[in-house]
Amino acid sequence: MRAKLRAKYQQKSLGDALSLFGLLLPYGIVFMLFVAIPIAVSIALSLTYFNVIEPPRYMGLFNYITLLTQDEVFSRYILPNTVKYAIIVGPGGYILSFLTAWMLAQIQKLPRTIMALALYTPSMVGPVFITVVWRTLFSGDEAGYINALLLRLELIDKPIQFLLSSDYIMGIMILVSLWSSMGIGFLAMLAGILNVNEELYEAAYMDGLRNRFQEIIYITIPSMKPQMLFGAVMAIVNAFNTGWIGVTLCGANPTPGYAANVIINHIEDYGFTRYEMGYAAAISVALLFLVTCFSKIAHKLFTEKD
Amino acid sequence: MAYQGTKINPTRFSFSQLKFYIILVPLSVFMVLPIVYIINQAFKPLDELFMFPPRFFVQKPTLRNFQELFRTASSTGVPMSRYLLNSVVLTAITLLLTLLIVVLSGYALSKKNFRAKKVLLNINQMALMFVPVSVMIPRYLVVVNLGMDNTILAHIVPLLATPVGLFLVKQFIDQIPDSILEAARIDGAKDFYIIRRIIIPLVRPALATVAILTFQAVWNSAESSNYYITDETLKTFAFYLNSLAASNFSNVTGSVSIAGAGMAAASGLIMFLPNLIIFIFMQSKVMSTMVHSGIK
Numbered sequence: 377m378r379a380k381l382r383a384k385y386q387q388k389s390l391g392d393a394l395s396l397f398g399l400l401l402p403y404g405i406v407f408m409l410f411v412a413i414p415i416a417v418s419i420a421l422s423l424t425y426f427n428v429i430e431p432p433r434y435m436g437l438f439n440y441i442t443l444l445t446q447d448e449v450f451s452r453y454i455l456p457n458t459v460k461y462a463i464i465v466g467p468g469g470y471i472l473s474f475l476t477a478w479m480l481a482q483i484q485k486l487p488r489t490i491m492a493l494a495l496y497t498p499s500m501v502g503p504v505f506i507t508v509v510w511r512t513l514f515s516g517d518e519a520g521y522i523n524a525l526l527l528r529l530e531l532i533d534k535p536i537q538f539l540l541s542s543d544y545i546m547g548i549m550i551l552v553s554l555w556s557s558m559g560i561g562f563l564a565m566l567a568g569i570l571n572v573n574e575e576l577y578e579a580a581y582m583d584g585l586r587n588r589f590q591e592i593i594y595i596t597i598p599s600m601k602p603q604m605l606f607g608a609v610m611a612i613v614n615a616f617n618t619g620w621i622g623v624t625l626c627g628a629n630p631t632p633g634y635a636a637n638v639i640i641n642h643i644e645d646y647g648f649t650r651y652e653m654g655y656a657a658a659i660s661v662a663l664l665f666l667v668t669c670f671s672k673i674a675h676k677l678f679t680e681k682d
Numbered sequence: 683m684a685y686q687g688t689k690i691n692p693t694r695f696s697f698s699q700l701k702f703y704i705i706l707v708p709l710s711v712f713m714v715l716p717i718v719y720i721i722n723q724a725f726k727p728l729d730e731l732f733m734f735p736p737r738f739f740v741q742k743p744t745l746r747n748f749q750e751l752f753r754t755a756s757s758t759g760v761p762m763s764r765y766l767l768n769s770v771v772l773t774a775i776t777l778l779l780t781l782l783i784v785v786l787s788g789y790a791l792s793k794k795n796f797r798a799k800k801v802l803l804n805i806n807q808m809a810l811m812f813v814p815v816s817v818m819i820p821r822y823l824v825v826v827n828l829g830m831d832n833t834i835l836a837h838i839v840p841l842l843a844t845p846v847g848l849f850l851v852k853q854f855i856d857q858i859p860d861s862i863l864e865a866a867r868i869d870g871a872k873d874f875y876i877i878r879r880i881i882i883p884l885v886r887p888a889l890a891t892v893a894i895l896t897f898q899a900v901w902n903s904a905e906s907s908n909y910y911i912t913d914e915t916l917k918t919f920a921f922y923l924n925s926l927a928a929s930n931f932s933n934v935t936g937s938v939s940i941a942g943a944g945m946a947a948a949s950g951l952i953m954f955l956p957n958l959i960i961f962i963f964m965q966s967k968v969m970s971t972m973v974h975s976g977i978k
Binding site: 398507524613 | 691692693694695699702705706707709710714716717719720723738782783784786787789791794802806810811812813814815816817818819820821823842843846848872873874891895898901904909920923924947949950951953954958962965968969970972973976977978
């Protein structure tokens with residue numbers, strides 16, 4: 377009976393195909409225009425010299441060779457900064473999100489909801505908020521809260537120029553990023569942990585599971601791999617998307633001694649300040665490559681094998 | 683019962699939970715401190731803003747900072763209300779279009795069978811890790827070549843490509859049993875009717891979640907104004923407040939100019955509050971969407 381009905385509407389497949397086409401078309405167009413084509417154009421432009429005024433001139437791999445061998449700023453500051461920042465904020469923020477979500481799952485609903493809101497809130501604030509709050513907190517004169525506090529506790533005797541010092545700016549950037557990193561990936565993991573079937577734990581304890589740590593490793597994480605992967609992808613994207621924080625905090629690109637410049641600031645510098653679009657595109661491709669590497673690792677860890 | 687193990691989602695308090703509270707409470711307090719700070723800062727009168735040593739809590743709250751903020755116009759003479767109006771209109775249009783686009787393709791990718799489906803799903807899953815800033819130059823070229831620069835479209839269209847939104851809605855539609863849709867089809871319902879009458883009512887939580895994420899993206903966005911728009915009257919509120927806040931910091935010391943500190947705090951608060959209010963109202967819907975957010 378069912379098969380017959382199904383056969384019946386496979387007959388009017390032309391109308392169906394048109395309708396399907398119509399459904400996918402709008403998203404298809406914007407996706408092509410603003411995701412697929414830009415990636416393709418980046419790759420194509422990265423092989424050229426392009427200054428916006430003259431048409432692009434084909435240069436082969438010249439930009440990549442320059443990036444890897446000639447660009448001292450890139451190899452000495454940008455790349456190490458990016459890797460350091462991405463590892464601490466990406467995987468580091470991710471582990472922090474997971475552990476926090478796990479602890480939240482161990483308490484009652486009302487306090488959990490309130491605290492989850494408190495933890496999620498910083499991820500909603502925009503750049504204006506970050507500029508205003510963190511720049512005043514770390515402000516370099518006595519009116520800066522952190523300086524005032526340290527002065528009062530007599531830990532220092534004169535204010536520190538936190539945001540203008542190459543020793544501190546990276547640390548502050550990481551702190552601010554971690555502060556605002558508990559976004560939807562965190563919520564996904566919280567929902568995932570709360571939805572693990574409780575009987576699994578009971579069964580596992582009967583089979584000799586001994587402590588909470590084993591419980592996380594053997595039951596919680598394996599039963600919520602899909603959410604773990606979603607959270608991981610969001611954490612990685614967040615780590616690479618928030619590179620503007622350093623420049624926003626100190627108010628200048630480059631930051632003092634390039635200490636908080638990461639790869640996206642470098643793209644901006646070459647693309648929009650110097651108009652060397654071909655070179656900037658090569659840096660973009662390098663960034664896409666880095667993101668892909670991080671994601672590959674996440675997929676390796678959390679893809680369900682079946 | 684011998685089983686004394688874990689208690690995920692407990693209904694009662696027990697002393698074994700105390701250790702979690704000891705970690706979670708200070709952490710939550712640390713996370714909200716900057717927010718409490720900006721609220722206090724925004725309501726401080728001038729003398730309290732520059733009191734030394736600085737005081738965290740406001741003593742005599744005043745609305746002066748907000749009044750000042752609304753009175754100032756940008757250096758080009760465009761009043762603040764214009765930026766605000768731009769942002770409200772843009773946000774509304776972008777929200778509607780995003781939800782529509784995402785639900786149409788989410789339905790197609792979840793419930794229709796066609797040859798390229800698996801490929802398209804994989805492409806979108808790859809695109810979840812898409813980092814927009816990495817391709818801002820080609821995006822700029824696309825915008826310019828389509829003649830969208832300096833039009834309202836430059837604010838809206840780039841934001842409509844939301845792999846995460848499509849993914850969340852598609853995952854949620856997967857939960858709707860095929861039998862309901864099949865019954866409707868046998869009764870002669872067409873795709874658009876099914877979407878309007880069955881899909882949209884059932885995936886409201888996912889749509890609410892996408893709406894929140896889109897709202898945050900549009901409302902906070904200053905990039906499109908920075909890169910694609912030169913006409914001051916078409917720029918966004920976020921852009922205006924951003925430049926206002928930035929111009930109130932002197933680059934030399936990283937400290938704040940006297941008049942600007944309160945205004946900057948007020949503008950940060952205005953940008954942030956709508957996000958918070960919307961999220962609080964929709965948080966249970968967001969949580970129920972997140973259950974289905976896993977990547978398989």
